[in-house]
Amino acid sequence: MAIAPRPGEVDTSLQDLARRHLWMHFSRMGSYNGDNEIPIIVRGDGCYVYDERGKRYLDGLSALFCVNAGHGRTELGEAAARQVEELDFYTLWSYAHPRAIELAARIATLAPGDLNRVFFTSGGSEAVESALKLARNYHRICGKGQKHKVIAREIAYHGTSLGALSATGITDLRSQFEPLTPGGCHVPNTNVYRWPKDRHPLWAATAIEERILFEGPETVAAVILEPVQNAGGCFVPPDGYFERVREICDRYDVLMISDEVICAWGRLGHYFGCERFGYVPDIITVAKALTSAYAPMGAMIASDRVAEPFLEGDASFAHGFTFAGHPLASALAMANLDIFEKEDLCGHVRAKESEFRQMLETLHELPIVGDVRGAGYFHAVELVKDKETKETFDDEESEDLLRGFLSAELYHRGLICRADDRGDPVVQLAPPLIADTEQFEEIHDVLHDVLSAAWERVKR
Numbered sequence: 001m002a003i004a005p006r007p008g009e010v011d012t013s014l015q016d017l018a019r020r021h022l023w024m025h026f027s028r029m030g031s032y033n034g035d036n037e038i039p040i041i042v043r044g045d046g047c048y049v050y051d052e053r054g055k056r057y058l059d060g061l062s063a064l065f066c067v068n069a070g071h072g073r074t075e076l077g078e079a080a081a082r083q084v085e086e087l088d089f090y091t092l093w094s095y096a097h098p099r100a101i102e103l104a105a106r107i108a109t110l111a112p113g114d115l116n117r118v119f120f121t122s123g124g125s126e127a128v129e130s131a132l133k134l135a136r137n138y139h140r141i142c143g144k145g146q147k148h149k150v151i152a153r154e155i156a157y158h159g160t161s162l163g164a165l166s167a168t169g170i171t172d173l174r175s176q177f178e179p180l181t182p183g184g185c186h187v188p189n190t191n192v193y194r195w196p197k198d199r200h201p202l203w204a205a206t207a208i209e210e211r212i213l214f215e216g217p218e219t220v221a222a223v224i225l226e227p228v229q230n231a232g233g234c235f236v237p238p239d240g241y242f243e244r245v246r247e248i249c250d251r252y253d254v255l256m257i258s259d260e261v262i263c264a265w266g267r268l269g270h271y272f273g274c275e276r277f278g279y280v281p282d283i284i285t286v287a288k289a290l291t292s293a294y295a296p297m298g299a300m301i302a303s304d305r306v307a308e309p310f311l312e313g314d315a316s317f318a319h320g321f322t323f324a325g326h327p328l329a330s331a332l333a334m335a336n337l338d339i340f341e342k343e344d345l346c347g348h349v350r351a352k353e354s355e356f357r358q359m360l361e362t363l364h365e366l367p368i369v370g371d372v373r374g375a376g377y378f379h380a381v382e383l384v385k386d387k388e389t390k391e392t393f394d395d396e397e398s399e400d401l402l403r404g405f406l407s408a409e410l411y412h413r414g415l416i417c418r419a420d421d422r423g424d425p426v427v428q429l430a431p432p433l434i435a436d437t438e439q440f441e442e443i444h445d446v447l448h449d450v451l452s453a454a455w456e457r458v459k460r
């Protein structure tokens, strides 16, 4: 609990220390002044977290798509403690240790097709960075060293390191750090809500082929896409999209990377998002909920075909991170996957996702709700000025709607979710996979009230 300092005393409350010393990520630090406090989360339990004053919030975003098994799992803490007693740390640089080996084998068993080789990282950007470097290196080792470009989709987020950022398709994030790693090319995403009615469902897949041909297939190393694209608001693929992308990648000897930093580990009701849509990529990138974020960890999972050239003679993938595959994180990932199995969290999402979806669909009665889309426990509600014409808000209106009202109001009402305008304005929901009817109703009630109030504020 924050206690105000007496006159003359130095303020050492968490609020004050945070304001003076903590550099928050992707945050407008200057906006935390006067009465506008930094939200400080101090405790978690199941689908809920608590702030420093003890106020409870429904974590409708699983702490940024991370805590899929829910907060406060003491069995995960116990697994971590056991691991520290046995082996605190050893690196994977020329050594191995039991937990990383067991986890790699377990991930290989769960992964589709022949994706059997697991390269650990410390997070999602590192996983994407590794995948992009592997794609280049694979082609080079196969004698096609000119293949270096990556094709990604507009508005997609693939991380912040300079290589991953070259795949990220959000202009505002890219332009301020240019020049980026060369070779990032962008194609349309599957925002079908904004497509003309008569557009062919495989138009966006064809755009990938056209771009490969435009760039020259001999220069293209990989295509990277999420099963459901997060940024822009949970864009789902039209039927047949991934099948077609797979064909295109095979035709031009381009590696298909499925970036599942969000979509793996049950978010779409399967261990891997690609299973939901029936495709087998060459590389999968994961992070976040691999440990339910009880420790930082990511991984790049490669197919036998892609890994093979690196397993022979004196070849090696000259790439690595000190902390990758950390024993503590590996032990937590194993214990996390035990929970997934014991409680059948993927099955729970598949059983409950239509109820979750129907609850969100009822918000269509509000004039500000233009679209509800997503899959599993990963949905977005797109906000519009005019339902009939789908007219969206301009930058200023969007700023006022999201940052001037919605984000603060939703939080104030005890719901953590994401009000985002990297594309058109959306509210995104991704609760822990243990969420059930009670949480759906709570989400509905808050969203209904807050979106109604938002409409009163913006209507002309």
Ligand SMILES: Cc1ncc(COP(=O)(O)O)c(C=O)c1O
Pocket: 123, 124, 125, 126, 128, 157, 158, 159, 160, 226, 230, 259, 260, 261, 262, 287, 288
């Ligand atoms: C699809 C995708 N790829 C990569 C990343 C980057 O992961 P990290 O923030 O762990 O570096 C994210 C982060 O949200 C993501 O959603």
